[in-house]
Amino acid sequence: MKRLHLGIIGCGEIARYMVWMAHLVPEVRVVACCADRLERAAAFARRHRIPRTCADLTEMLARPDIHAVYIAVPHDLHYPMSLAAVEAGKAVLLEKPLARTLEEGQALVRATEGHKVGVNYQYRYDSGCYALARAVRAGTLGRVHSIRINVPWHREAEYFERSPWHRAIERAGGGTLITQGSHFLDIALWALGEKPASAMGYTTTPAFDVEVETLAHGVVQTEGGTLISIVSSMVAAREGAVTIEVYGERGTAVYRNRPFPSVRFIGVRVRREHPPIWGIHALHRSLAAFVRWVLQDTPFLIPAPEALPVLSAVDGIYRSARSGQRETIIL
Numbered sequence: 001m002k003r004l005h006l007g008i009i010g011c012g013e014i015a016r017y018m019v020w021m022a023h024l025v026p027e028v029r030v031v032a033c034c035a036d037r038l039e040r041a042a043a044f045a046r047r048h049r050i051p052r053t054c055a056d057l058t059e060m061l062a063r064p065d066i067h068a069v070y071i072a073v074p075h076d077l078h079y080p081m082s083l084a085a086v087e088a089g090k091a092v093l094l095e096k097p098l099a100r101t102l103e104e105g106q107a108l109v110r111a112t113e114g115h116k117v118g119v120n121y122q123y124r125y126d127s128g129c130y131a132l133a134r135a136v137r138a139g140t141l142g143r144v145h146s147i148r149i150n151v152p153w154h155r156e157a158e159y160f161e162r163s164p165w166h167r168a169i170e171r172a173g174g175g176t177l178i179t180q181g182s183h184f185l186d187i188a189l190w191a192l193g194e195k196p197a198s199a200m201g202y203t204t205t206p207a208f209d210v211e212v213e214t215l216a217h218g219v220v221q222t223e224g225g226t227l228i229s230i231v232s233s234m235v236a237a238r239e240g241a242v243t244i245e246v247y248g249e250r251g252t253a254v255y256r257n258r259p260f261p262s263v264r265f266i267g268v269r270v271r272r273e274h275p276p277i278w279g280i281h282a283l284h285r286s287l288a289a290f291v292r293w294v295l296q297d298t299p300f301l302i303p304a305p306e307a308l309p310v311l312s313a314v315d316g317i318y319r320s321a322r323s324g325q326r327e328t329i330i331l
Contacts, residue, residue, distance in 0.1 A: 002027065004067050004294055005029055005065055005068075006029065006030050006067070006068050007030075007031065007032045007063070007068070008034075008044075008070050009033075009035075009057060009060065009069050010072035015044070016048070018287060019048045022287060024284055024288075025284070028287070028288075030050050032053065033045050034059070041053045041054070057084060061084060061088035061090060062088070066090065067091065068091035074165040075099065075100035076165075076172075078094055078097075078098065078099050083108065086115045091290075092116070092117040092118065093118050094117060095119075095120050096183065097119075097310075098119050098308065100173025101315065105307070105308055109305050112304060116294055118293065118304065119302045119303075120286055120302070121182075121302045123282055124282075124301040125279070125286045127282075129184075129282075131263050131272040132187070132191060132253050133187060134273040135253060135273075136246060136248070140268055141246060141252070141268060142248040144192060144226050144246055144247065144249075145248065146228070146229070147191075147227070147229070147244065147247070148228075148229050148230075148243075149188060149230040149242075149245075150242065151184060151230070151232040152239065153234055153242075154234065154236045155214070157208070160208060160210055166212070167208075167211055167212060168211055168212070174314065175216070176212075177203070177318070178314050181314075182311075185220070185310050185313055188246075189220075189309045189310055189313065192222055194224045194226065195312075196223075196309060196312055196316060196331070197328070198316065199317045199319075200317070200320045200326050201216065201217065201219070201316070201318060201321040202216070202217045202218075202321055203318070207234075207235045215232075218232075218320075220313045220317065241256045242255075242258075243255060250267060250268055251266055251267035251268030252265070252266040252267060261282070277292070286302075308331060309331060312331040313329065316328075
């Protein structure tokens with residue numbers, strides 16, 4: 001069996017989940033990790049039985065036994081680290097978002113054209129989101145007039161204290177919308193297969209003394225005229241299920257991520273499609289699909305250019321929140 005040797009860059013919470021999932025993918029072996037502090041990487045390596053710890057990114061990328069890297073670092077480092085990895089001949093699985101700004105994202109896509117750089121918008125591999133998107137793309141619901149997304153999540157002060165970069169615009173690019181809500185805005189745009197054309201947005205920061213928004217309301221109109229509304233929050237009193245409601249001419253689809261991912265179709269009969277790869281969780285499927293993309297050239301659902309539409313929509317909502325005007329999106 002061909003195996004992909006993977007290096008982990010960034011040893012935070014999402015990297016911990018990714019290492020767990022890697023144990024379920026026979027074709028991948030995590031062989032090294034590095035972090036902003038050597039002692040942090042060493043502790044991560046001991047905890048997860050990773051054989052090597054690299055002092056920094058340069059040391060990791062110089063290793064010929066590493067074929068690909070998973071980058072899970074603050075958003076301002078996505079562009080330079082991905083570019084360095086590609087220049088070193090490594091495939092890249094980049095944690096979302098693609099970059100902290102649309103301009104950085106566009107530059108990264110141009111600079112890495114022809115290379116295997118994937119973005120971990122893993123909800124494309126979520127069973128409910130996948131079935132919803134495929135039904136919309138097949139035209140089963142008829143023409144879609146509107147999509148409504150609600151992300152009622154909750155974060156404690158520890159979220160910002162543990163990773164202070166989350167609180168800074170210069171490092172994160174934004175708050176709840178780019179970090180959490182963009183997962184589901186990506187699903188809506190992917191399902192429609194349309195680019196965003198304009199946006200209106202409002203952002204505010206209840207409950208925390210930070211630079212980024214902890215509550216965002218936005219409306220995006222696509223080039224086909226569909227209205228997508230999104231509420232993304234870190235300040236729900238009690239965290240609830242994410243919902244995506246799709247309203248079409250012939251029927252409706254309602255997705256919930258809890259207690260398990262599910263989608264309910266109303267008014268239409270749907271032959272549900274399943275993600276193109278087996279897995280116990282969307283994160284598991286996303287990693288397994290990336291590995292097969294690198295080893296076997298099997299298509300991956302989120303190559304870097306596919307992550308630009310959602311980044312442009314987030315950018316449009318943020319620009320509108322600052323200007324108080326409807327903003328045009330040019331992608």
